[in-house]
Every structure is written in structure tokens, then in C-alpha cells.
Amino acid sequence: MSVMPIPQQNHLLAALPAEVQQRLLVNLELIPLPLGMVLYESGDALRHVYFPIDAIVSLLYVMENGASAEISVVGNEGLIGVAVFMGGESTPSRAIVQSAGYAFRLLGKQFKDEVNRHSEMLHLMLRYTQALLTQMAQTAVCNRHHSIDQQLCRWLLLSLDRLSGNQLVMTQELIANMLGVRREGVTEAAGKLQKLGVIEYSRGHIHVLDRCKLEQLSCECYAVVKKETDRLLFYVPAEPRQGQPALR
Amino acid sequence: MSVMPIPQQNHLLAALPAEVQQRLLVNLELIPLPLGMVLYESGDALRHVYFPIDAIVSLLYVMENGASAEISVVGNEGLIGVAVFMGGESTPSRAIVQSAGYAFRLLGKQFKDEVNRHSEMLHLMLRYTQALLTQMAQTAVCNRHHSIDQQLCRWLLLSLDRLSGNQLVMTQELIANMLGVRREGVTEAAGKLQKLGVIEYSRGHIHVLDRCKLEQLSCECYAVVKKETDRLLFYVPAEPRQGQPALR
DNA sequence: CTTCTTGCGTGCGCTAGCGCACAGAGACGG
């Protein structure tokens, strides 16, 4: 990040009415999110909501025995902390930084008040929440029916969509935690992809060489979630943004 | 159903302010939900929202190859059709009746207008939606990490909580569809439970004999979802309902 | 340049769950 991040780089913030943006701007706090930082733990009352700029945050469920599984992933298309306006104030999951970067944050209470004052803003947030819901549902299905190979492809694509460039900084161990599988399983799957010339990696750095191939090898889950997310967030009838094709 | 169902048997309808109840009552339509009825298909625009009384409805994702997986389950604690007020108007899943019974339904537009007029009502619906979110997340985790035996226990408990009595009408084949596993897998798991004296079944009728044991044999997922659902929906500070222990 | 740490590769035995095939047994209509 050589240039200063601005709030409008987060799609949700950018989509707010100008008037609301003005009022929120002064309260937004730019926060660096280093890899592995925990934004909140399972059951924590949410003090802030976070709007990622170039960071990626995973919602992770950690079981009693320590095993984990990623529930959903959030980049600059969304926000962390939907429980603030959904009313629960907490969720039984952990929010952890999966790719370092920056985010703007806002006090939960302030955000909640603002959301409740502006129905347009509320409805935007609710559409985002529905996109999140879709992602969770699809994760459930994917966990049930698809191979590690397919899931790795899906996961790489989800991350890629939320990054600029085609390189991820991410060890296989961490990917395994996210997918809820063995590290060796990821090694094997990644090895296959490398042999096929789809990716190239070494010691925590993954280059995606052939995104197209990746999409072919992925299960349907990626496309379903992407399509639905685009429908919910980026198709705004009779506005200039209409038809914007992708997450980023 | 020898007695006439009344709207207040649905927890969400019962929790609405008296004034709103009055206005909705005349528009509520009592509908019988036979086993297997599809309330909506993946991608359908939602014409109605449904409030189950004694029926159970599953949200099911059906993949391209026909395989399926249950995303969440809804009984008289909730409603079918959250996409109406979340703004998406549709979801990529099927709503199918898993246990026959009755539900009240309401035109989606009417419900939406009502929700948008009453913030108290909206907030109740959002809390329910968060409970749904939790259930989906937990389903994802459960699909990843737990055995068919454990998942069957969880599934039986979820159904039991939404029924009166301790008998389910449900073939192993259908349970397998819900869990997204083989029918034989369910046969085996159910056989174990029967040997342990936890359940008793024959040709689509399952009697639960020892609910306690069922909870012990289930994975943590059931308890997590139940606790969170109770927290979100039934704990209303400084009101008579406070401390109500269970879903039903 | 050495040493240590971190990330990746690999092999091996094991189990859960799959796909398939078929058999028996309750329910039910004629």
C-alpha cells in the first residue's frame, strides 16, 4: 500500500448516499490488519464494524477440539460485524485476518444508529447479509459434496476476487485450517494444480497463472456464490453501476 | 390437527406487537403443507412468506448433479422467506416440507411493507435471520467434521424440537437426502441408535425413546445452534418471556 | 558460513463413507 486508502475503496461504503458518507467519514478509523489478527472471538460483543480495503478476513468456526472451518470470507465487497445491525451483537465464530491489509472501522453503536436512521443504508446492509447467507449455505454444501481439489480451487478464486494482482501470501497450513482439512491434503491438491500449470508456489507465496483453468477445475459453488453476490450487491437498476461484472 | 391452528402458535407471529397482529390477522391464510410440498424453488421470486404452525420446512440446496444438502430447518419458531425483507427476493435454495402440517402465509409484499413500517417487527425478523445464519454456519462445520452418526442425532433433535410428541414421520431415504449422505449410511446409523434403545422405528415412523441419550450422542453443533437461537429469539430482557428454556 | 525455523513433500496403514446389488419384509390395493 503505497497510496493512502480511501473509504470508497470499500464497495459498501462507496454505495452509501453522499450525505451519509459525509457524516461517517469523520468517524472512520483506518486500521492496519496484520495477518492472523483476530477482529473478534466467538461470542464477543462487537465493539466495531470493519470495512476492508485490501485485506481479507475469514469468518472461522473453531470447534471444542480445536478443529476449524471457514464459514465465509470478506473483502472490500463487504463488512465484518453484521451482528451489529442484525441485533445479536455477537456470533459464535471468529473473525481472523487471512490476508494482511487495511480496513476502516467504526464504532458499532454509531454504525447501528446510522443504519437505523437511513432505510436505504439498512437495505444495502441487508442485501449484503443475504449474500453472506448464500456464501455460508454454499460452504455447507461444498463441505458435504466436493473434493479437496475442487474446494481449493474455489477458495483460491474467492481470495483472488478480493485481492489486486494474482499473488496470494498464504501457507498451505493456513489454507488447510480454512478448509478444515489436513495440511497434507492441501499439499497434494496444490501439487496437482502446479503440475497442470495453473498455479506456482513456494513457501507461502502462491501465483495464479491460469485463472480460467482454475474456474474450470472448481466446483459449481464458486460460480453460484459469485453470481448471487453480484446480483445482490452490484445490480442496481437504472444507475450507472448497472451491469458491473465482478466483485472487483 | 383436531383443533384449529391459530397464528400465535408461531413464535414470530406471537411476538409481534398487538397492533400489528391485528392488522396482519385478516390477511393471514391458513395453508396445509403436505409432506414433500415445495414452497419455492431455487431462484424463484418469493410470492409469500410462510409461518409454520406444526409443519417443518427444510431449506435444501440441490446441486447440478442432483445431490442435495439441507441448509437449515424451520418450524414454528421461524418463517420461510427471509429474502423478502432481506431484499434479494429469491435465494438459491429450495424450501420443501419435511414434516406435514399447517402454516399461515402472507403475501410477500404485504409482509415487506409491514416490516418496513415497524422497526420493532423488523428487528425481530433480523434476529431470526441471524439465528438462521448461525444454523447455516453450524451446518457447514458439521458437514465438514462430524460423522453420520452424530449428524443423525443432531438432525433428529432439530426435528424433535419443532414437533409436538416424540414421533417423526420420515423415511431413512428422506433423511439421507437432507443430510446429503447415502441411504445406507442412515440405515446403519439408525440401526445403532435402535440397538442402544435410543430410538425405535419402522417403515417411516421414528419414535424417540431417550432424548437425553440422543443429546449425548450428538455433536456439539446441536447445542450451539439451540443456545444461540434461544439467545436471539427468546431472551427478551425485562419481559414475562424471559428465561423461557426451549424452542417449544 | 553455520544453525534453526518454517514450509513443503512423501510414504503408510487405517477408517468412513460411497456405489452397487440384491434380499426380505411390511403395507396396501385389487
Added chain:
DNA sequence: CCGTCTCTGTGCGCTAGCGCACGCAAGAAG
């Protein structure tokens, strides 16, 4: 009472993924 359909039980070979153990090599630290 008989044929038919639906539901459940069982057996068998197969594979994906697990747990474990160990080796190796690229960077970082000294």
C-alpha cells in the same frame, strides 16, 4: 389372498481423506 410397491437390512469392493512420522530444502538469524 395375491401381487406390487415401498422401506429397510446387508454384503462387497473401492476411494478419499485422516493421522502419523519423517525427510528435505529455502530463508532467516546468528
